[in-house]
Amino acid sequence: STDTPAAEAPAETPDPVEEPAEGLSGEIHVYTRDATSGTREAFEGGIGFDKDEETLTASAVETSGNGDMASKVGNDVNGIGYVSLTTDFAANNLKPLNFEGVEPTIENVLSDDYSLKRPFSYVTRAAGDFESDEAEALTRAFIAFITESEEGLSAVDGAGGIVDLSSAKPWSEVAETVDGFDPATDYSGITLRTRGSTSVDKTLKAALEAFQAEVAFEFNMDHTGSGDGFKRVLGEEKDGANAGDIGFASRKFGDNETVSDGMLSGEYCQDAVVVVVESSNPLSEITQQQIHDIIVGQLTTWEEL
Amino acid sequence: MKTFEIKDLNLWYGDFHALKDIDMDIRNNKVSAFIGPSGCGKSTFLRVLNRMNDLIDGTKITGQVLFNGQEIYAPESDVVTLRTKVGMVFQKPNPFPMSVYDNVAYGLRVQGIKNKAVLNDTVEDSLKKAALWEEVKDRLSDNALQLSGGQQQRLCIARAIALSPEVILMDEPTSALDPIATGKIEELMESLKKDYTIAIVTLSMQQAARISDYTAFFLLGDLIEMGPTREVFHKPNDKRTEDYITGRFG
Amino acid sequence: MKTFEIKDLNLWYGDFHALKDIDMDIRNNKVSAFIGPSGCGKSTFLRVLNRMNDLIDGTKITGQVLFNGQEIYAPESDVVTLRTKVGMVFQKPNPFPMSVYDNVAYGLRVQGIKNKAVLNDTVEDSLKKAALWEEVKDRLSDNALQLSGGQQQRLCIARAIALSPEVILMDEPTSALDPIATGKIEELMESLKKDYTIAIVTLSMQQAARISDYTAFFLLGDLIEMGPTREVFHKPNDKRTEDYITGRFG
Amino acid sequence: MTRKRRIYDGILNALTYLSSGIAVIILVMVLQFVFVRGWSGVNFDLLSKPYWSGNNTIEFPQFKTGAFDRPDHLGDDIAFSEKLGIGLSDGLDAYKEHQVVVEYLDPESPLHHGVVSTAGVDLGKELGLSEGSNIVNLMLKDTDDKIVNVGAQRKSTAEETVAAMDNISEMRKIYFKTEGGGINGSLKATLYLIGLSLVIALPIGIAAAIYLNEYAKANRVTNAMRSSIELLSGVPSIIFGLMGVSVLFPITQLMGIHTVSIILGALTMAVVLLPLIIRQTEESLKVVPIDLRYASLSLGATQTQTIFKVILPSALPGILTATLLSISRIIGESAALIYTMGTFIADRPRLDQGATTLAVQIWSLMSGEQPNFELSSTISIIILLIVLALNVSVKLISYRINKKWSVS
Amino acid sequence: MDSKHHLISEAYQRRKKGWDKFFKGLFWLAGFISAIFIILIIVFIVRKGIGPFLPSYPGGAYPIGKFLTGFQWRQDSAIYGVAFIVINTIISALGALLISFPISVLTALFITKIAPRSLSRIMTTIVELLAAIPSVVYGVFAAGVIVRWVDSLAAMAGFSTYGGNSLLAVSILLAIMVFPTMTSLAIVAINAVPRELVEGSLALGATTTQTNFRVVLTSAKSGIFAGLILGLGRAFGEATAVSMVAGNSMIGPTFNPFNITRTLTSTMLAGLKETQGLDYDIRFSVGIILMAVILVTNLGIHFVKDRIGRSMS
């Protein structure tokens, strides 16, 4: 179900700034993320926005993160924007909109009915490029843990990631299939260093902690953004101050990010992007065409909707 | 006529009893000189007269100080007006970090006088009286801090004169001046006392003898004696005064 | 014997020509007094002798200043040692914000002298010579800033004496002192000149006449004349000197 | 005094009152903003608690259920399992995520007697549940022999978890977390950073100020130096951060440190602090009267002696203020540290490894998917309290120095 | 006279002079180190920031003219024009100073000269506490409180805002953030005004208030302006908090205080961590511009200060 427990405890709902109008009128305020954001990429791709041909309306407000976007749209009656499905809508005074008639729920995402979504991708260092063999084995084991084991998948699921739990196997079985990994070895001195996207923070932290419950080891999460995921594992900073063992991106890795060099790469869960408006906004549905037109600046007032 | 009447004045800096039971009259249109060894309380007493000691934390004053018959330490007394009537020149030169002109015009300006002509005239006049005009007339807009020590002190005198006060208090005003400038200042005092009352602290016995009509001798916070200058210098009532005056001198 | 020989000295503050072509000898074990109106360069000249002007940015000096035959402005000359031999007392009292004792002991301590007995003796001795001992002997550990202006200046003199320098430069050392203290300082100078050389800037003609063996008269940066005090005061070579000396005085 | 002047004075005075009033109101508003959100979270536990929870999985080789009575003191919001003797409640963790918290555990409860099933050195050691732990996942066989998973991860409420427990036939394993969400590590890291930054920056800054104020002649080199330092104070923190990783990182690499570290953060902060310390120290040096320098030099003291014996003591209160401002700056800095110390919250910070300061922890909390105003505000309050404490102690020290060195 | 000179050891004299030289060198070195960092930073930024405009830049040079004179900043379409951002940055920082400078100076005056001692202690502590609040917290405060003020103000003026995110919000935020810096420097400067000057003024029949405004503030001028410059530096350099309320507009310049804006630092920060290539490198070009703006405004302030200094005389 979509109602996250946190939804029950909105400490304090910000007051709507202005009285909601009956049919809302006036200028539409478009909120977007910065151009490098994985969420934005997923969103623009999902609404059929052609990056090379079209441009975002010049009057858009750029926000710096998911939380920032949520609180800003929640404060602006005329605002429209997009956030991750894991966002606490009620606490931020937001109303999620159905997209193309489909409600944004995990079921609809898994069934592919809901199309505004993005993957959380990972890539590891190149085989043989780890600090030790144990680190390499542990990395393999962790990737197996979050992609195959029931324990790993349910941890990701519990933290709001969208995963398919149906094919999951118990960790005890999965562990045996991991190359070089031996549960009898003491890994407690090994530190797994994860880098990259901040969007994966929550799901990844849950997974790492759950993995810690199975195998004693240390981890170090230093996440600054999707761009760093590749850079700090395989790219220019792979031996720098912030080098990591596994890099994450809240999108597919790009063409210039040659993940094939890594020992392992893939996706471990999905996140849906939800179009949101301020909660007093009478709107509840939006079509791909409408949101597209709003984004490119062809639709500028609520009356036109 | 008495400009100041001081009765039974005591002053403490915290626990230190700096002035003890002072009774004194300061006469109209006369020059009163305060003499005494270093640390005896001359400056402190002078600052009582325009309530400058108000500024020092922990100062306690008892007794009466009447200025033109009015108690200046009374609650309703207006210290600002008092100070425009009782001007002061300090021991160390303290020009403001402004131009020479602005220094002299300052007193008028804070009284709300803005008229250019009045200001110009007063500045020139005051600087002339302070024997400084010739040296600074081309440097009126220079910063006053660029003047030498002696020039600075004369500027401070000009600044006080500019307000044409009733009384001018001077705390060793010439101790940083050369003889020529000192002479001019003394001349000026001579001419001022026709209209004004002057109280001066000085370390120079000759200066006191030369310019003052009355002399007061302080010792360790006590007023030993006060009287017409000639009498104090020629037949002092107190042995201590005589000792001091006939002692080696500066 | 000449302690200082100054030849063709010129000094500029930036563009301002403060000393012009000065030639002068300062004699051993004599008191030389520098007189002249305010701003004429007396202090500046005094400060040349212990290279105190080095500290002022934009000062330019040409000419020769020989101390015991050695050029003090030579590159290899050691200014720190020079200053231990040429002590100085300033116009404004400038005690350190330390105890009275530490003020006097300072000069010895920076020479590396730590012996308690030596320090104690010197402090007492110097304070006595500066006529301050009686007033401060129970307050040696009080902060020196708590003394009155006159007490502070005497402390500064004590501080300079403590180092037993060869030469003592004094810039109006008594201008903040009362006659009794002045007398004591003058007495002290008298006794010091048996062994030491003294150069003093003073504004008091009498003081110059009373204590000095030689007098130099400055005017607007020029050394007008220098000679035995009696000659300068009684038959000056220069009209300007005569005018100045016979003018009104302090 | 004329009426006009009195009115004019009154207006000017009113302006100063008004300005200070505005300043106070702003502070009150900021403080209120912070306190309303964060005060409830402030307690001593937070300071001593680690940030990261311990993650444990335990199994129960000899498992027997019992029959327990619900103790009277348990509140209504606590669900109690009569078979296992455990009381659970719903709670929120540092991320405002739902938790199932162990509120009460009967001394006889079988849940005390588990063994660690986590692979590693502790494997097989005895370990039981304890009060305060958080049940993430509990796997059991119910009376129908069906495997059931409950716990926070499965979004079960305390009520549901207890219901499953009361229907147990066999316990499989429990994944639980010990209490976390504390700021102990960040607090330590902040203190390390402050100490190290000051050790580097204060001597250099004070020495540079001394050079500029006491030695430097007004020439081009000095002017260049002065302007350089002035310019440095205008450099945004974010640039300092980037400079840290590119210019200073090689220096720490020479020390054999190959990651971001507190040392790197301290070096970077030292650069950030230099202009501040230099300026503040210079201000206080300027206040020392020139006469004192003359006096000392004329007594044959070298310039160095003058500086150490006369000038620095008089400038000490100013230097202390510089220190205080520096500490405040370090405590408040985030942009420069994100790059040089990383954003990983370390519970046992080491100088040669990355860690977060309190401010960076706030940044991490605020820039995540779900901004945590409450914990951020709590940390801010703690920061303010630290600063207040420092402030008062520096004042006391200054006061004592002032008393010793001057009359006023 | 017994000379103390026999007590003075030659060795100590030599040692003392040696130390003097050593310390002078040390002090110089410290000054040099402090000064060199700006050069390192500049070299570092310039090396990276000039890159995009050189023909050798991978993917082709970005036209420098377009960069310097452009009125659009669109990373998504690879259009990078910095001119309007410079204008916006200057407006917002000057706006902040306009609000904050008088308040800071007057508060400093209040604390040092008017308030009773106990109140002034409390106020000083308040100012110091304000300085210690992390900028993120100010950002959160701005995003939660200041934007509402601005929004209601705009509503009164008949404007609609982007939830209060605006030039005005940025200026108010920056005004609050630079307040402690400017105030504490002004306090130091005012405290340094010699007591004799105050006495001199009072003795001329000036009221305490007149003395405060005419003599104290004038004498403290240089310290107060030092604070102004430091405050301006902070206003220009603040990134994290500003980007929370600036709205980061893509076109400009913004003159309407209720409209969204973009500053140089928020531009450098926006998505910096997730980007690479031209979009990454050009931020260092923005860094160069930022340093230039800071330099030019500093010079401007010095100029104004000199003018004020002269017009007062």
Ligand SMILES: Nc1ncnc2c1ncn2[C@@H]1O[C@H](COP(=O)(O)OP(=O)(O)OP(=O)(O)O)[C@@H](O)[C@H]1O
């Ligand atoms: N602010 C103060 N706090 C405490 N004691 C003070 C203060 N000002 C002066 N005194 C003390 O009060 C006494 C009188 O000081 P005052 O300055 O009036 O002396 P004076 O006669 O003017 O001496 P001088 O000729 O040296 O100027 C001195 O012993 C001095 O130490």
Ligand SMILES: Nc1ncnc2c1ncn2[C@@H]1O[C@H](COP(=O)(O)OP(=O)(O)OP(=O)(O)O)[C@@H](O)[C@H]1O
């Ligand atoms: N640091 C300086 N920079 C520029 N000019 C200066 C400086 N110091 C002094 N002067 C100028 O040099 C001239 C000589 O000054 P000096 O202090 O030597 O005079 P003085 O004879 O000692 O006067 P006084 O009796 O007033 O102390 C004066 O005109 C003064 O204005």
Ligand SMILES: [Mg+2]
């Ligand atoms: Mg006096």
Ligand SMILES: [Mg+2]
């Ligand atoms: Mg002089």
